[in-house]
Amino acid sequence: MPWMETVAVEQRMRFIADCQDGELSMAALCRKYGISRRVGYKWLDRYRQEGVEGLKDRSRAPHRHPSEVPAEIEAAIVAARARHPTWGPKKLLVWLQRKQPARRWPARSTIAEILDRQGLTVPRKRRRRVWPQQDPFSACEGPNSVWCADFKGWFRTGEGRRCDPLTISDAFSRYLLRCQALGKTDGPTARPLFEAAFREYGLPWAIRTDNGAPFASRAIAGLSELSVWWIKLGIRPERIKPGQPQQNGRHERMHLTLKAETANPPAATLRRQQERFDTFRLEFNQDRPHEALGMATPASAYVASERQYPEHLGEMEYPSGWAVRRVDSGRFRWRSENIFVSHVLHGELVGLEAVDGRHWRLWFGPLSLGVVDGHRKKLLTPREGRRAGLDAWLLGTSFRCAPGGPQEP
Numbered sequence: 001m002p003w004m005e006t007v008a009v010e011q012r013m014r015f016i017a018d019c020q021d022g023e024l025s026m027a028a029l030c031r032k033y034g035i036s037r038r039v040g041y042k043w044l045d046r047y048r049q050e051g052v053e054g055l056k057d058r059s060r061a062p063h064r065h066p067s068e069v070p071a072e073i074e075a076a077i078v079a080a081r082a083r084h085p086t087w088g089p090k091k092l093l094v095w096l097q098r099k100q101p102a103r104r105w106p107a108r109s110t111i112a113e114i115l116d117r118q119g120l121t122v123p124r125k126r127r128r129r130v131w132p133q134q135d136p137f138s139a140c141e142g143p144n145s146v147w148c149a150d151f152k153g154w155f156r157t158g159e160g161r162r163c164d165p166l167t168i169s170d171a172f173s174r175y176l177l178r179c180q181a182l183g184k185t186d187g188p189t190a191r192p193l194f195e196a197a198f199r200e201y202g203l204p205w206a207i208r209t210d211n212g213a214p215f216a217s218r219a220i221a222g223l224s225e226l227s228v229w230w231i232k233l234g235i236r237p238e239r240i241k242p243g244q245p246q247q248n249g250r251h252e253r254m255h256l257t258l259k260a261e262t263a264n265p266p267a268a269t270l271r272r273q274q275e276r277f278d279t280f281r282l283e284f285n286q287d288r289p290h291e292a293l294g295m296a297t298p299a300s301a302y303v304a305s306e307r308q309y310p311e312h313l314g315e316m317e318y319p320s321g322w323a324v325r326r327v328d329s330g331r332f333r334w335r336s337e338n339i340f341v342s343h344v345l346h347g348e349l350v351g352l353e354a355v356d357g358r359h360w361r362l363w364f365g366p367l368s369l370g371v372v373d374g375h376r377k378k379l380l381t382p383r384e385g386r387r388a389g390l391d392a393w394l395l396g397t398s399f400r401c402a403p404g405g406p407q408e409p
Contacts, residue, residue, distance in 0.1 A: 167258070170204075205234075348364065371385055
């Protein structure tokens, strides 16, 4: 009868002992133990080569797997993950294929299994998300149509110094134009960084920010000294709605990666922290594949603007037939009265477009600031304008024309 699995080694030892006695032929011996002569000779050869160990069952798994990842490939994947600890298998695969195109790299799912087996993955928390709202600033038709800017959020370095990184990126290509640690978050500190970016990359058509300083203020139309400067350069300030960071989601997502790779934990000194920012910016632009760009890099999708930064800013110009006034200490002179508009417009020219015999629409370049009531000698608030029966479009404080100057709505 065939050998039982539980006593297989013992039965094989008896077979070997009977074979060595030589009383029975191999054919008769195999019939006695219920095995074929091929199996009998196999166990006899194994015993001669390995002794009793050769009589134990061996794994039936193949010695080689055609789809097995070679050790050197797996080591290269692990090394790539160590170099880019926040990248997932999709980005790692594209990066490895770009660096070593001659090698045959495994599929993304296999890379994910390797990372998981090596303990290099951290499961993300599942978050309940609200229904997405339509992005009012989604029309980024090409490089430099919209730049995004924000302060990432301050933290302290190892030496206890405060670090406020200001970041500027191109919304279309995701190219990170600037990532600079600043000592303050005010306009005079931020302006030189924007000026350096304008000189290197040219002027965008719009800059999208939140509603915090120095990008906005509580002045009319949310103007700040920085945004007034942008308007004079022909740049349209765009501000997201309060509490709606998803409207600047491309930039916020970059901030998440920036924090994970440069400030977790922070560097020992502010200088070392800036070195981390510089390294991150170079890698983010040149090496990191971006899914929104078809796994291309931001550097491959970005080109500098053709609009050069002017060395000297001229005065605002307005159509003929408009009344033009200069703002002094927040006010301008109109019909023997001083009408307050905003201190941030000190020294700037504003234009007044006649609506009827009593009302004039007030402009700062292409930005409509509201309506001046000639009888009451004041700039009407939206509530006061609605009470006076004025159309809503007259009262808005927003851009209502293309860049380049005010036009009829």
